Amino acid sequence: MSSRLFSFFPIFSGPRFQGWRVGVCLLACLGMGGCNPYSEIRSELSPADQMRFDRGLRSATPCWSCHDLTGDAIKVGPPLLGLFGQQAGFVKGFPYSRAMMASRVVWQSGTLDRFLSDPQxxxxxxxxxxxxxADPQQRSDLIFFLQRVSGQAPGH
Ligand code: HEC
Known part of the structure; x- marks a missing residue:
């Protein structure tokens, strides 16, 4: 392509040419597995488990609207970071229902499976x-994903 064509696009021309930066970022991104924020966790899994992880990631989409799954932000629901091994109602400062606080359920894959199949x-x-x-496979993939991105509380 001629330099005249390039000069139509300011990013490719002139003293402030930053195209190489864009290139470096793109390469870094590809190297990390296509900008997937979970690429590090994912790369440790077998190919079959990676597929399971990806299915779980997709099933977790609606959860994000009410929960921070990987951090400690309070949304409509409590954050789920460090969920596994905790007793229901473990996030200090979140206004849980009395029912949740009194339930004494401990979050493990079994209890989560029952909760997600029928919260009430x-x-x-x-x-x-x-x-x-309703789908047991979907629940199991979702729990598999949560185990890896939300994880356990320290000491469990
Ligand atoms: C419409 C908002 C909403 C959505 C969507 C939602 N939740 Fe919740 N979730 C809540 C609220 C609110 C609570 C607290 C309920 C209470 O106190 O009775 C809660 C509680 C929980 C708890 C108990 C946490 C604790 O601190 O003990 C778990 C586990 C949970 N949700 C998992 C999920 C998962 C997994 C999904 C996705 C399938 C999901 N939630 C989708 C609002 C939501």
């Missing part, structure tokens, strides 16, 4: 207004 069945009158996940 495991903890009647809790305030999580999320549709039950």
């Amino acid at each position: 069945g495991l903890i009647p009158q809790n305030r999580m207004l999320s549709a039950p996940l």
